[in-house]
Amino acid sequence: MAIRISDIAKHAQVSTMSVSRYLNTPQKVAEKTKLKIITAMKELNYQPDKIAKSIAANKSFIIGVIIPDIKNPFFSSCIHTIEGYMNYLNFNILLCNSEEDSEKESKYLDLLLTRNVDGIIIFPISVNSVIRLKHTKTPFVLVDRRFADVETDYITVDHCSGAVAAMEHLIKLGHRNIAFINGPGALFPYAERYRGYCKALKHHNIPLDDALIRECAPMQHAGYDAALDLFQQGDRPTAVFLGNNLISVGAIKAIYDLNLKIPGDISIVAFDQLPSSDIIRPKITCISQPVEFIATNAAMLLIGKIEKTGYKNVQKVTLKPELIHGQSCCSPKNQNANANIFI
Amino acid sequence: MAIRISDIAKHAQVSTMSVSRYLNTPQKVAEKTKLKIITAMKELNYQPDKIAKSIAANKSFIIGVIIPDIKNPFFSSCIHTIEGYMNYLNFNILLCNSEEDSEKESKYLDLLLTRNVDGIIIFPISVNSVIRLKHTKTPFVLVDRRFADVETDYITVDHCSGAVAAMEHLIKLGHRNIAFINGPGALFPYAERYRGYCKALKHHNIPLDDALIRECAPMQHAGYDAALDLFQQGDRPTAVFLGNNLISVGAIKAIYDLNLKIPGDISIVAFDQLPSSDIIRPKITCISQPVEFIATNAAMLLIGKIEKTGYKNVQKVTLKPELIHGQSCCSPKNQNANANIFI
DNA sequence: TTGAAAGCGCTAACAT
DNA sequence: ATGTTAGCGCTTTCAA
Numbered sequence A, B: 001m002a003i004r005i006s007d008i009a010k011h012a013q014v015s016t017m018s019v020s021r022y023l024n025t026p027q028k029v030a031e032k033t034k035l036k037i038i039t040a041m042k043e044l045n046y047q048p049d050k051i052a053k054s055i056a057a058n059k060s061f062i063i064g065v066i067i068p069d070i071k072n073p074f075f076s077s078c079i080h081t082i083e084g085y086m087n088y089l090n091f092n093i094l095l096c097n098s099e100e101d102s103e104k105e106s107k108y109l110d111l112l113l114t115r116n117v118d119g120i121i122i123f124p125i126s127v128n129s130v131i132r133l134k135h136t137k138t139p140f141v142l143v144d145r146r147f148a149d150v151e152t153d154y155i156t157v158d159h160c161s162g163a164v165a166a167m168e169h170l171i172k173l174g175h176r177n178i179a180f181i182n183g184p185g186a187l188f189p190y191a192e193r194y195r196g197y198c199k200a201l202k203h204h205n206i207p208l209d210d211a212l213i214r215e216c217a218p219m220q221h222a223g224y225d226a227a228l229d230l231f232q233q234g235d236r237p238t239a240v241f242l243g244n245n246l247i248s249v250g251a252i253k254a255i256y257d258l259n260l261k262i263p264g265d266i267s268i269v270a271f272d273q274l275p276s277s278d279i280i281r282p283k284i285t286c287i288s289q290p291v292e293f294i295a296t297n298a299a300m301l302l303i304g305k306i307e308k309t310g311y312k313n314v315q316k317v318t319l320k321p322e323l324i325h326g327q328s329c330c331s332p333k334n335q336n337a338n339a340n341i342f343i
Numbered sequence C: 001t002t003g004a005a006a007g008c009g010c011t012a013a014c015a016t
Numbered sequence D: 001a002t003g004t005t006a007g008c009g010c011t012t013t014c015a016a
Helices: A005-012 A016-024 A031-044 A050-057 A073-088 A102-114 A127-134 A159-172 A188-203 A220-231 A245-257 A291-307 A332-342 B005-012 B016-024 B031-044 B050-057 B073-088 B102-114 B127-134 B159-172 B188-203 B220-231 B245-257 B291-307 B332-342
Strands: A062-067 A092-097 A119-122 A140-143 A154-157 A178-182 A213-215 A239-242 A267-271 A285-288 A316-319 A322-324 B062-067 B092-097 B119-122 B140-143 B154-157 B178-182 B213-215 B239-242 B267-271 B285-288 B316-319 B322-324
Touching (some): A062 A073, A073 A092, A073 A291, A073 B073, A102 A119, A159 A267, A178 A220, A291 A316, B062 B073, B092 B102, B119 B127, B159 B188, B159 B285, B159 B322, B178 B188, B178 B245, B291 B316
Parallel strands (some): A062 A119, A140 A154, B119 B140
């Protein structure tokens, strides 16, 4: 076994408590004692055991972060920001990739709770997880998603108004035949984006046409398949709203594979910035979420709850996403013209 | 406090040891006792405390993973694969983002060691970290990087031969004026890629020209700045080899901003697949690393060492990366022709 | 098959 | 300012 504080204590001829005190509240230890301890530590090359400390102090300095897909740049950016913040405060991150799978989420939740993590940041999949969390004393914050019927702290984006903005943009250009490839409607963000899609259509008296809507896993290959299916229909829509970044990449690939032009044959607006967005031509018009802001706030909120220095009340933060103009949209009339030019 | 095994024991009228045994080696507990324990656990809703178990059993079921940049899709893919593998075996991942900063790496290493993690997967920055690790009893595996003078298990890609392949491709097309925007030469992968760059030039008797080489942080903005600087020189190279995926995105953006065409004005080969590579036009010719394979093997190797079921000997794995042909290269003669067409 | 006692490395609470 | 004692929740060891 490794060196323990009792070894240091013996070596320095003080009590273990003095050593422990030196480690935690050095100002409460006399200089003379301190010196003896420091020397002993150096001589024995002491390394504290955080696990033992966790159990004794009932604090682990570990934060659990449950995210749906670490390969998705939106989430990996979030975790990057959270990591930076937490590292600064000497908290560590236990990484939990739920893959949008509520069973895996549930399993990870068990795990985090039995590990006595100090807090949990969760991009939740199922309400049940959140309800379970509410029954524990572990502080937690929901990110990106929330549930109307459960009162919790959360920080999300207004996915619905983002979708409305996307649709308004297309409708103003003259599109009425607008397809939508969305992520799983069972998940909050996609349900909200769907709501926004419908809302915008309704506002402009455009009938909702189920044939124009596809729902698929929020992954590139799924977006590809959905787009392929959608655009091979006889009556091709003039525009499409894409439900997330990875779906967008897949759908755009499908559009290219079908030899269609953007925006020549089809206008697109994506939810989320695309990976490598700076070098994708045409530049894709998108709804951009304030990633840094979301993640930083989530981290701050959680720490506030852990340290009990934050607001006492439940904090609910909803941010507005932003439409970023690219060159992936034009009016349906120009489309035909353009298309002819390119043929 | 939560329910402990002693509570279960009392409730079930058995000893704590029986409960502990049931939890760990149920086959050593009589059916009758087992039943009593199960009932008590259900009634009291028992949740084991993994931390207490860690300290008593001296095993944490936590793996530390130290990676340089979680926002880089190469690394986030690695961690995704590692997570999947470890999750399956009920190991958890403590996420450490070193940001290619050896101090942060060192700090994280301290932390992992004091937390008694069961093993460490590290994409190392400094030799010192590795030497320190060797002095501990914690099993570890190096990934992506290795150090010639320290004997350890590792799994890497032959960055040098990858660079040679990239250069050979350009040279065969007729390029002799090939620039190189590399990551920090102090890091193993970039040092090796540089070695490959030089080796290929030498092999074809092309003199090494420092004016064609830039070294920058392995980030998009740095690649952008380097490329802007490089291509604004009077005597523009006909081709450029880009040291990693993020540098590539930055450099390509710079090329576009300078109104240059790929491959019309400049041919490029990138190390690593680019994010969204499927929809980037022209398709970028690149050196692709077998990410899944690297990460899976790293995880397997580590688990083998932890469980002591793996090979006793030090395992050294070096994989060959692969050239993937795109449309980002052409011969320098055609370049001028093409350039004219586009002008 | 079961249990009692001791201990993992540390800290909280209470002395002195 | 320092030390003593007890205990965090679990497992290991040894005995029954």
